[in-house]
Amino acid sequence: MIKYLLFCLVLFYSCSPNAYQKTQKIQNKKIDSLKNELSIKTEITIYDSLQQALDVQYIPTVNFGLRKPNFVIIHHTAQDSVGQTIKTFSLSRTQVSAHYLISQSGKIIHLLNNNLRAWHAGAAQWGNVTDINSCSIGIELDNNGLTPFAPKQINSLLTLLKSLKIAYKIPTKNFIGHADIAPMRKNDPSIFFPWKLLSDNGFGLWYDSADVMPPTDFDFENALRRIGYDTSNLNAAIVAFKLHFVQIDVLPTLFNWDKCVLWNVYKKY
Ligand SMILES: [Zn+2]
Structure with a gap:
């Protein structure tokens, strides 16, 4: 019974509009400090190679918006x-x-x-x-x-x-x-994660077919990099690619099927 009452109390608290008053207050305070940062106009100083400050003038434009x-x-x-x-x-x-x-x-x-x-x-x-x-x-x-x-x-x-x-x-x-x-x-x-379903709905790319082998001189590392992957650790990039586009296994090896998928995806970039 006590457990049930406690459960109801937690449920009521988490559903009440005041439950996140404290974090709302902190978020508002942080937004205020960002506003202060935006109001600083002449803060930026640019130095030349002799460490002399350049003469930079601030003249406000009237055309701007938030970055997206x-x-x-x-x-x-x-x-x-x-x-x-x-x-x-x-x-x-x-x-x-x-x-x-x-x-x-x-x-x-x-x-x-x-x-x-x-x-x-x-x-x-x-x-x-x-x-x-x-x-x-x-x-x-x-x-x-x-x-x-x-x-x-x-x-x-x-x-x-x-x-x-x-x-x-x-x-x-x-x-x-x-x-x-x-x-x-x-x-x-x-x-x-259903990446294919997402792609079918217009969010992210997916391969059309995986029945064509890439040419023998296909550069897999370059293809991964072209898509966007950081290939500084090639094995990790292969695993990440397979986690997204293959999803059968995530071994750090490109098997024939994986190569066909990569070839097809690569051609979309
Ligand atoms: Zn995360």
Whole structure:
């Protein structure tokens, strides 16, 4: 009985509008400090090779707006519940966040204004882009990495992606996963993630057929790099590619099927 009452109390608290008053206050304070940063006009000093400050004048233009996200990065939380992830994102010491979290029942939780920089990518690279956080929206799916993604969760994801793609004119090929941009560190979203379904809906690329072998002089490393993968650790890049496009195995070897898939995907870039 006591356990039941406690459960009701926790449920009531987490559903009440005041439950996140404290984190809202911290978020507002941080936004205020960003506003202060924006109001500094003459802060930038440029030095020449003799360490002499150049004469830089600030003359305000009247035409500007906020910078916009151009990528969407999909993650699985690798945690056991939505509550656990919200807690992680509510503690300053964790230094991690995302713009959205989607529960297994399909509920979308918006954590940060899309125009602000969430901390979800970490050290990452895609093509020549090395500051992924600055140009992306991060979406976390409540999933521990060991189980398939719930259909309702994927449906909500597709709806959210559609609105983001339209709002920010995000290119189809710029919907990618955390493992794609951080192959040495990350493996999310897992092998269960339905990348083909996403591609069928206009989010990310997928191969048309895998029945044509590439030419004998096909440079696999160059192909991976052309798609966007950081190939400084080639084995890790192969694993990341297979996690996304093959999903049968994630061994760091390109078998014939994998080579055909890579050849087909490569030709789209
Ligand atoms: Zn991640």
